[in-house]
Amino acid sequence: MPDTLNHPELLAPAGSLEAFFAAMESGADAVYCGLRQFSARAKARNISLADLEGMLAYARKLRRRIYVTVNTLIREEELPQLAETLADLEALRIDGIILQDLAVWKMARDHFPGLPLHASTQMTVHNAAGVKMLERMGFKRAVLARELTLEEISAIRRETSLELEHFIHGALCFSYSGQCLFSSWLGGKSGNRGRCAQPCRRRYSYRQKYGYYFSPNDLSAIDLLSDLQKAGIGSFKIEGRMKSAEYVANVVSAYRMVMDAPDTQRKESLSQAKDRLKQSFGRLPTKGFLPGPRPTDIAIPSMKGATGRFLGEISALRGGEITFKSRDRLHIGDRIRIQPKSDQAGTAFTIKQLRLGRSTVKAAPAGSLVTVPSSFRDTFRIGDAVFKVSSEQAFTMSEAACRRKLHQAGNIPDQLDLHIALQGRDLTLTGRSGPVEIRQTYEVPVFPATDNPLSVDILRGVFERSGKEPLSLRDITSEPLPPVVIPPSRLKDIRRLFYQAVAQNLSDASNTARQKHLRSALDSLLPIAPLVDGYKRQITVAIDRLRDGHLLNDPLVDRIILPMTASNVQQLAKGHRFTGREDKVVWDIPFVLLGADWRESRDIVRVLTASGFHNFRLNNLGHFPLFDGMQEVTLHCGWRLFTVNSQAALAWKELGISTITLYLEDDRANLENLLRRETGLPTEMTVYASVPLITSRIPLRGLRSDSPVVSDRDDAYRVTQRGGQTVVSPETDFSLLNRLSELEDLGCHRFIVDLSHLGPYSPRGKLVLDALRREGGLPATSSFNFERGME
Template sequence: MTTQNTSKRPELLAPAGSLEAFFAAVEAGADAVYAGLKAFSARAKAKNFSLRDIERMTGYLHAEGRRLYITLNTLVKEAELPELVDTLAALEEIGVDALILQDLAVWRLAKTHFPGLELHASTQMTIHNAAGVRMLERMGFTRAVLARELTLEQIRTIRRQTRLELEHFVHGALCFSFSGQCFFSSYLGGQSGNRGRCTQPCRRRYRHKGKEGYFFSPNDLSAIDLLPQLEQAGICSLKIEGRMKSAEYVHNVVRAYRMVLDTTGKRRQQALAEARELLRDSFGRTPTRGFLAGDNPADIASRHRHGATGRWLGEITAARPDAIAFTTRDPLQIGDRVRVQPASDQPGRAFTVRRLRIGRRQVQNVPAGSQVWLATPFAGFRKGDAVFKVSSRQAFSLSEAACRRRLEQVRAKAAPLKLHIRMPDNGSLAVRATVGPVELERTWQVESSVATENPLSPAILDRIFRATGNAPFALAGLSCSKLPPVVIPPSRLKAIRREFYAELEQAFGRQRQRLAQVHRRQAIDDLLPERDADRPDRGPVRITLVIGHSRDLHVLGQDHVDRVVLPLRESQVQDVLSGGRWARRKESLVWDLPFILFDRDRARIEELIERLLTHGFVNFRLHNLGHIELFADRPQARLFGSYRLFILNSEAARAWRELGLAEGMYAVEDDRDNLARLAGKKTGLACDLTVYARIPLLTSRIPLPTLQKQGSLTSDRGDRFSVQQQDGLTVLSSQTDFSLTGHLDELARLGCRNWTADLSHIGPFSPRGKEVLNALRRPRELPGTSAFNYEFGME
């Protein structure tokens, strides 16, 4: 494997969602490329690649001393585990440089059964503090892709506390939500962002108090002028976002960053100016440094800016069924590609410019500021619709067919080969080879003669045996025992080489396949069997309530409420410890850690944890991998996972159990079919299921200064949402609560008998809270609620 970056400069890591983008990244100077398969990719709408493509791409990059990382960064359903095993076995055999993952099922299977795979933690794991990075280090990861919400100072703090490689995005689209913590697309239609199918509802227009805006559509990250600071902060890999972007975009952006990285001293400012001009032609959104510049970036989002990508050219001033008119603010020419974005905020339509007209005159190009008529292949555009240029005729021009032909010429990846040659006597030659786990030794009879000059030597043998032809290995070293002063005809040595390498190639291929089959079979055998349908798990129903304030703790007095989850805050801890009445119910109280915990807040939270443990409160609910590390020296603590510690399959449940959870929680966006498969598996980890909650569709560090701390918004479709800004976070929730109370009997039959109802937004003693509690006692559907993906499925 070649994942370790031995260069003093940071690695420049480029995206590839298509073959054209792959070659564009390579030609522009990327040190490494990341790409996805057609399955298990967080960019499922990209073209992506087959395993055969990946094998060729790996060989192509390795021949140039570059690296390929594969993104298996989606959540995996239970029925998909066998396919995941097959994929991991194939990628290990191919020898890709690393996997980028989110689901801990991938981590557990790779760690246990596929040791040849190096692991990188995706930004969708929301790693945002030193505790999370140290946890990854303990788990055997070699790299963390940090959350995009970190400042340079926060990155430096993390760097000082770990030896793990740190990767950070430097360019491309930003999500409003912390990556991996967005349920917006999933909630609106079952297209889960955690499954690579985000429909980007954050880019749409919303109304607040009569004002319309793109409240949740951030500008694009561009850290081209912060590269020295990122390097000094300890970032070893500079990542460009864009697996959905064109080859032209990838080529321009990689060229720009390569230019700046390779330039030092007085020429750097000139390189920066040239790079910015290249980025100007990359057709992204307005640039921002994001949180790299500080805690409160003023330019990260603006409700006045449309969320669409491309360079805004103008608004349509006149429209016909076959043409539109507008004043273009940029030059335009035949062959450029444009998109018309309706003012109604419906999806835009893109097309290539075929005819341009100024007045009645047909032209090939127009300068900026021209009033132009543009022929369109679509009807229905209207006055006021926006026109964007999304690519130029000067695009990276290698076609997909040409890319595929180039890829087909790539040899298989060459494995390092070591040879030892000796002559037991003057009439025989013995060759021993070691390549990977394969060792082979053969002896040939040879005719030799006493040398008068140029006797057989290691240099001669090295020159002969270095020619490996099309065999999948390359000579990495040759040693010899003491050779007699003889001459062997070169033709005989070449014949021996051909015969030996042919046999070695067969043995090497058989061994690789055998090893892959062994690893695959062990992993398949390790998957949990289906539950015996005639012997479903039974037992009493257990009900847990999540509340927002200690004043509601007396809900524990109701006989059907078994546990309560309470926010871990100074005020709540003080109320509970000073009251004394909860001393006999300590086992029924679970303390809820803050979802986001930056390093500067760690000491305060640890002090609260220590106080609670001292008083015998041992139950804590976690929301992030970094929370586990807080309890490394506190073995008395009992750890519970929230739905943010995703369990969509039995391997993930086993992984969380191995990491120290006493109980877990099924993913809140799961559906009936997957829950039916999952709930029957004996994972060893008891799991709760959220049956009532107000789902946080977006959880963000991005402030919304145009909204109050609590406000409401409405979409064009009439959907209503609530926004809450508190403790440095912005949370968008649907005003329609999630409820499975009408399915509780069915869930109990499936084996889901531990139910959690989150009443923190309404309180257990409000009219609605009481209604929910009654529905938990006597299951019934609650009006005005949504079953999320349970009934209609999650893709």
């Protein structure tokens, strides 16, 4: 196990084979990569299993590590494929899997015990309670939320022994990771399925003032590596599985330079590293939240959301030729991207010809008015921005060269412990690798030793060479050896025969274990069950204020959901409004609980349970420890806890959940597939809500909820800032109120109508309740992904 606490790991992205070798050659201790399925960067080139096997062999010889991302939400129909993938990864003895969906946790823990578990930042673990929950669940490492300060990280470290990983460089999401529905809302391309279309990077207007309001700058914590290590971070993670090998090489080598520098040379190394980072073609750097909870440079609306080094704006066009004054040196082979002022995607191409005036040149200095021909006609406009995204000096390795290197690495070696005993003429070898043990006895000629008798060192010299077999001798021990010699040729023959037998046994054992584990996992998947009639429809209405609690007097409403806030509890203390009906109130725990907020929530839970309330809705793993030692509570699973398959539902059931809320961005096909599985848990579904497209800790100064933020496509969004959180919601609400009978036919009979943003007695709130009564549609609403599908 790596000593990440005293010697932090430098962890690099490997979205392609070329990026993998760039990371290895530039000094990464480990890389993380995604396969071509179940990766939160589905647009990256990603890695095949055959590639991964070669990468592991290459990395093991360098004593480096590889982690594989399985960090997307898993559709019900994908569970068999997930089982196959986990079986393959376990057979390859991968160093860890990074996961989001608890289906992956449950299946790996129950059926693939050889897979070390890392909790993805997509799980939004942001406090000590969340990390301690991961410890209970058997995780080895937590990738912490990027919204934490150094002080908050230190507080987490003091309460856990779990390995902690944190991002140190690369792109930031405006939203808490795992909690952004923006891309999915616009076109069904879910960020939690690895298909984010990055609408946050587009231009918006607020009161007719244009800006990139939701586009954060890039994280660069190179000044804070010592502080991060002192805070308890054991793995420094670089973002960028969508980035080029050149980016990976530049960034990894820069951080390696600083991490390896002696204290006396730290300042000089830091200066050199920052110069190198300028070549990585990112956005403006920010330290994010690490220095404190209110950063001023993390999101600057006047800064374009595009990556790359800004060169200038197009000043003239002629056919496919563009002319602009370049702020930076340009060279044949540089790659540039033209970014329109609208929110449309940019166009990138490599410079094959470059002109200064009428002269064709190979390079142009900074400040030059240059003309660059392209093959694109009628694509660009005067005023479009020009960015350099790659240089002619890029790290390059062809696909063929990458594969030659993988082939030369051979197979992944098995670690072998060897014990030797010599009795008379019988040499007995006992080899152990993982759970496999093999013992063989060979007859050997022995001769009295006059000089240099048989010893452990002599035997190590013979057996540390494994020949063609993928074995690596880790340790060798022996019984007391007599003062004899054995001819070296005989020892080499024995080594060859023994290692052949060991390799065959290990291969057989691996194949047997893979088939056994895979069959166990596949057998655990729930079959389709017949639908059961006779369920009564149950309606739960979410409200924001305690004073609207008399909505329970409406015969339409079975239960209400109330935010578990200090103000609501204080109002409760002034006059108990629910005597005898406490079981009809579900208290909704705030999604984010940082530091003292968690301790305050624990006190509130105790007050509420003492007052006779026992229903609580959880929205983060860090909420579970709030109820440690409590028996008389009923825990409900909010939609933020991701239930898109039956294995995740079973996982929540195991953790103490009594009711699950289906995922808000899911579609009809998957909902039907999931609801046909008998998990033993009642399921609820939100059928009306304002969808929080972004939930963020980043403040948006000067924006108020009384005016919308509008896209270039005239889509309008409300920005609400309260309690240290920024929430971006569409002005169009989500509604399936006209589909309740259809949903019941699918197998769901419990429905949540979320009016917390409207109030049940506002004009709009009354319209919603009326539509609920008559099961009618509402104008100006969206069915989200229900019909069009979630990719």
